[in-house]
Amino acid sequence: MSLSGILLLDKPAGMSSNAALQRVRRLLGGCKAGHAGSLDPLATGMLPLCLGEATKIAGEILSNRKRYRFTIALGARTATGDREGDIVERAPVPAGWPDALEAALRGFLGPGRQVPPMYSALKRDGRPLYRLARAGVTVEREPREIEILELEPLSRTEAQVELEVLCSKGTYVRTLAEDIARALGTCGHVAALRRTWVEPFEHEPMQTLEEVTRDCERSARPAILPPDRPLEHLPAVALEAWQADRIRHGQAVVLVRSPPGGRVRLYDAGQRFLGLGESDGRGEVRPRRLFTDEA
Numbered sequence: 001m002s003l004s005g006i007l008l009l010d011k012p013a014g015m016s017s018n019a020a021l022q023r024v025r026r027l028l029g030g031c032k033a034g035h036a037g038s039l040d041p042l043a044t045g046m047l048p049l050c051l052g053e054a055t056k057i058a059g060e061i062l063s064n065r066k067r068y069r070f071t072i073a074l075g076a077r078t079a080t081g082d083r084e085g086d087i088v089e090r091a092p093v094p095a096g097w098p099d100a101l102e103a104a105l106r107g108f109l110g111p112g113r114q115v116p117p118m119y120s121a122l123k124r125d126g127r128p129l130y131r132l133a134r135a136g137v138t139v140e141r142e143p144r145e146i147e148i149l150e151l152e153p154l155s156r157t158e159a160q161v162e163l164e165v166l167c168s169k170g171t172y173v174r175t176l177a178e179d180i181a182r183a184l185g186t187c188g189h190v191a192a193l194r195r196t197w198v199e200p201f202e203h204e205p206m207q208t209l210e211e212v213t214r215d216c217e218r219s220a221r222p223a224i225l226p227p228d229r230p231l232e233h234l235p236a237v238a239l240e241a242w243q244a245d246r247i248r249h250g251q252a253v254v255l256v257r258s259p260p261g262g263r264v265r266l267y268d269a270g271q272r273f274l275g276l277g278e279s280d281g282r283g284e285v286r287p288r289r290l291f292t293d294e295a
Contacts, residue, residue: 003031004052004291005224006061010206011039011047023209024049027216036061037198038121040174042082045195046206053291054227056275061230064199065149067166070190072177074159077187079133080119081174085189093159094185101161104183105151108176113143117175146171160191200230227291228265228273235259237266237277237285244268247277247287258283266290 011020017038025033028051036048036058045068050058075093078085094100116122118133122141132139150166165176174190181188197204207222215222243253247266261281266274275290 003028003221003224004054004227006054006227006229007049007051007212007222007224008201008204008206009047009049009212010208011044012209013042013044016041017047020047020209021049024212027212028222034058037066037169039195040082040193042084042190043193043195045193046198046201047195048198048201050227051224052227056289056291057227057230061198063169064230065166065168066171066198067164067196067202068173069154069162069164069192069194069196070173070177071160071162071192072181072188073191074161074181074184074186074188076189077178077181078189080189081117081172081178082190082193085119089187091186097184097186098156100184101153101156104180105153105163107183108148108151108180111145111147114146114170114172114175114179115143116141117172119174120172144170148176162192164196200232201225226273231265231276234262234276235264235279237264237279238271239266239268239274241269244274247274247285248290250287252284252286254283255285256283259285263288 007024009020009024011017017035021033021035025031031051032055033049033051034055036050039045039047048061073083074097075091076087077089079088118138119130122129124132124139147168148165152164154162154164156162165173173193177188177190204225212222237259239247239253246253258281259279261279264277264279264285266277268274273291276288277285278288279285
């Protein structure tokens with residue numbers, strides 16, 4: 001089965017993002033594939049899988065905003081920042097923390113800086129930080145620029161609070177949860193985490209691993225979004241046959257009507273997506289990242 005497109009997997013709990021990716025790859029016959037944004041093993045929710053030529057635009061998805069629902073368990077901090085790690089700190093939970101919650105959350109809105117956790121897939125000298133952490137090694141991490149666009153409480157109990165956050169790329173919810181707990185006068189960790197969507201797939205349905213398995217066992221093709229779906233914010237350029245041929249050979253074309261300067265989507269006369277181009281705003285368009293023909 002030759003595929004190019006994006007499969008929105010509802011990743012199950014207890015499975016790494018790479019394990020979920022490899023399971024889907026095997027079901028689809030070993031096609032080229034990559035995921036756009038890791039989820040922790042305990043997390044569930046939207047994991048975009050880029051199949052075939054769509055792996056070339058995975059970076060477009062990685063750079064987009066994401067929405068999560070997560071639960072903070074107050075009073076205990078763990079080595080990993082979530083319920084899977086050993087408890088490394090305990091602190092009393094202030095009786096008045098619910099009254100302080102709204103003001104505390106407002107303090108996190110807007111641009112900010114966040115130090116990535118040691119238990120993360122970021123690499124130092126080619127080694128993932130989580131492997132160093134498991135070996136008991138801690139290294140300095142540079143703060144990263146992030147932005148919290150929305151942060152709202154959903155429910156709470158005596159020592160837990162469920163929140164929903166809309167955040168920029170590079171935001172670690174585990175670190176955010178620890179920081180929120182600290183702002184409430186205690187410590188905490190993530191007890192539950194679900195990614196509800198990744199931009200621009202806010203209104204697209206996800207597929208469970210069981211649904212993908214069932215489709216493949218019936219020789220049916222699972223629901224795959226076209227590879228240009230995440231690029232709809234870019235201007236589209238329709239090329240004549242000879243222009244498309246020049247673009248495929250790495251050559252620039254000059255258009256009568258120039259698109260705005262910057263990146264553009266390129267299509268041939270049959271409306272087939274060719275890839276990304278670059279417009280100079282004066283009529284010339286050059287190929288930037290092209291797809292190869294696939295069935």
